[in-house]
Amino acid sequence: MAKANNKTSLLFNLLLLISAFLIFSMAESRILVAKSSPECESVVGVLSGDTCSGITQQFGLTAEFFGSVNPNINCDALFVGQWVCVSGTA
The missing domain is CATH 3.10.350.10 (LysM domain)
Structure with missing residues (x-):
């Protein structure tokens, strides 16, 4: 049972890390696109x-x-x- 909890926890942490990376990437691209044009x-x-x-x-x-x-x-x-x-x- 402990192995199942460890795998679930690892999977959850991995998904959380990927989600944070995607959110950060999207925020960065908006900053780059938001530059004003003359x-x-x-x-x-x-x-x-x-x-x-x-x-x-x-x-x-x-x-x-x-x-x-x-x-x-x-x-x-x-x-x-x-x-x-x-x-x-x-």
């Missing part, structure tokens, strides 16, 4: 001759802020008519 409040269209540094100077932005509200921008390949964000939250 939100743009104002955009401008790129004009001929515009550069990222020129746009940041024109609107009084830092390069870091400009990059954070325009995460997918390629400053080496701006094109006329492209929308860039100049105000928002990073």
Whole structure:
């Protein structure tokens, strides 16, 4: 009878450990997913001759802020008519 109780206890502890691990894993993934994405409040269209540094100077932005509200921008390949964000939250 003692062996049956030991096996039951071991099984219960193992299930408890696995459950705790799964709960922790799900909580961690929610924390990683909960990161906010940039939100743009104002955009401008790129004009001929515009550069990222020129746009940041024109609107009084830092390069870091400009990059954070325009995460997918390629400053080496701006094109006329492209929308860039100049105000928002990073």
